[in-house]
Amino acid sequence: MAELVFFSGTMDCGKSTLALQIDHNQRARGREGLIFTKLDRAGESVLSSRLGLETTAVEVGDDLDFWDAVVEQLTAGGRVDYLICDEAQFYTTRQVEQLARVVDEMGVEVTAFGITADFRTELFPGSRRLIELADRVEVLQVEALCWCGRRATHNARVVDGVMVVEGEQVVVGDTASARAGVVEYEVLCRRHHMRRMNSRAALAASPTPDTLPFDLDACPLPPRP
Numbered sequence: 001m002a003e004l005v006f007f008s009g010t011m012d013c014g015k016s017t018l019a020l021q022i023d024h025n026q027r028a029r030g031r032e033g034l035i036f037t038k039l040d041r042a043g044e045s046v047l048s049s050r051l052g053l054e055t056t057a058v059e060v061g062d063d064l065d066f067w068d069a070v071v072e073q074l075t076a077g078g079r080v081d082y083l084i085c086d087e088a089q090f091y092t093t094r095q096v097e098q099l100a101r102v103v104d105e106m107g108v109e110v111t112a113f114g115i116t117a118d119f120r121t122e123l124f125p126g127s128r129r130l131i132e133l134a135d136r137v138e139v140l141q142v143e144a145l146c147w148c149g150r151r152a153t154h155n156a157r158v159v160d161g162v163m164v165v166e167g168e169q170v171v172v173g174d175t176a177s178a179r180a181g182v183v184e185y186e187v188l189c190r191r192h193h194m195r196r197m198n199s200r201a202a203l204a205a206s207p208t209p210d211t212l213p214f215d216l217d218a219c220p221l222p223p224r225p
């Protein structure tokens with residue numbers, strides 16, 4: 001029975017690597033599928049993993065209709081046994097609903113991958129809809145680590161070296177513009193996310209280069225706005 005499965009996790013937890021692995025396993029069994037992604041760090045129409053593997057993929061624009069995409073492939077004489085959907089946090093709620101319909105009415109297996117929450121710790125709309133509709137949600141527990149060594153569970157946005165908690169929900173990292181500054185992302189444990197203590201701030205706060213401020217007392221919670 002086909003299922004809609006959502007693999008979620010922080011950045012750097014191996015989602016795209018697993019997406020590529022699942023595609024490989026399916027192909028090895030003689031099955032055929034379509035791969036989708038959106039705003040991958042490697043550029044348009046590429047699904048890439050931090051380990052250096054990549055494959056071509058269909059770029060998901062806001063006007064893409066998953067139902068139509070599958071119908072088009074079938075009409076052209078192709079086979080569609082499964083869909084791999086990476087960066088699904090960026091999909092619209094309508095697109096996630098289309099994925100559920102593809103599973104239910106066409107019997108196509110859909111495996112989606114995404115970050116659940118943004119840098120403000122709020123759910124992305126696409127991820128929220130996936131959590132609401134998926135047959136199964138799997139939380140990837142690949143050990144992405146905070147600078148302090150705890151398991152990293154939260155994504156931080158860092159602009160010009162400083163962690164921020166306000167701004168647009170979607171800004172692709174490693175990009176620079178005169179207006180926005182250099183935007184990067186860093187995974188942190190919840191304690192250090194709430195204290196806005198990214199690795200650079202931790203270094204700056206350390207009395208000597210060898211002594212990071214592991215004691216939480218060294219980094220108090222910022223005042224509530």
Ligand SMILES: [Zn+2]
Pocket residue numbers: 146147148149150188189190191192
């Ligand atoms: Zn930490």
